[in-house]
Amino acid sequence: MADGTAEEDSGELPASKLGTKEYWDDAYSQELVNFNDTGDVGEVWFGESSLYRIVKWIKSCEKITKSSSFLDVGCGNGILLVNLAEHGYTNLVGVDYSEGAIQLASSIAENKQVNIKYQVCDMLSATESMTLCPEGKFDVCLDKGSYDAISLNPEDVEGCRAKYITNVCSLLASDGLFILCSCNWTKAELLSQFKDKFDFLDDLPAPSFSFGGQSGNTVTTLVLRARST
Numbered sequence: 001m002a003d004g005t006a007e008e009d010s011g012e013l014p015a016s017k018l019g020t021k022e023y024w025d026d027a028y029s030q031e032l033v034n035f036n037d038t039g040d041v042g043e044v045w046f047g048e049s050s051l052y053r054i055v056k057w058i059k060s061c062e063k064i065t066k067s068s069s070f071l072d073v074g075c076g077n078g079i080l081l082v083n084l085a086e087h088g089y090t091n092l093v094g095v096d097y098s099e100g101a102i103q104l105a106s107s108i109a110e111n112k113q114v115n116i117k118y119q120v121c122d123m124l125s126a127t128e129s130m131t132l133c134p135e136g137k138f139d140v141c142l143d144k145g146s147y148d149a150i151s152l153n154p155e156d157v158e159g160c161r162a163k164y165i166t167n168v169c170s171l172l173a174s175d176g177l178f179i180l181c182s183c184n185w186t187k188a189e190l191l192s193q194f195k196d197k198f199d200f201l202d203d204l205p206a207p208s209f210s211f212g213g214q215s216g217n218t219v220t221t222l223v224l225r226a227r228s229t
Helices: 021-038 048-060 079-086 099-112 126-132 146-150 157-171 187-194
Strands: 069-073 091-096 117-120 138-144 172-182 198-204 208-211 214-218 220-226
Touching: 021 099, 048 079, 048 138, 048 172, 048 198, 048 220, 069 079, 079 091, 079 099, 091 099, 099 117, 126 157, 138 146, 138 157, 146 157, 146 172, 157 172, 157 187, 172 187, 187 198, 187 220
Parallel strands: 069 091, 069 138, 091 117, 138 172
Antiparallel strands: 172 220, 198 220, 208 214
């Protein structure tokens, strides 16, 4: 594992409060208060350098245009989408299962005067996720930490990961791109977990990060391509 925290015998990560909705509801409730009081947008998960590497890669990808459709899965405060909007990308959707995160992201987007659509959605629910693209599928899906949180779920973590992978794939257009950041899984582990529905396309150099109060490890950032069916 990227941070050495996985349980040796099961191949799974140990359960954590970071894998619960209650934790994130509380966290984003406080961050929303802080933003309203001070204008602080909150933590940039994995650091700004990781965010900028993703944006740089997107800008360099000939397949992605300014009008390509993006879905940020577990968008949190929405800062990744804000950065894309500020670089001229126009078709941006962010989802999170925490209503507080969506309220915070919407407030930040309004403050930054960028046009981004945000929606409460649990990506483990196939019914909810399919409402995100009634007119077509997304060209690019983004995940900066959500798969990690799901991997820390105290209940049926293997089943939750399988549901997540299936639902993300179902939202992508044929050969659509999935940009995935993880601080808990290595490249080899992620490729093994996603191999049934995705092909490897590229990886990004790993910067240092801070996550869950720990720092100094590295982030695995992969670009996967949804397999044509």
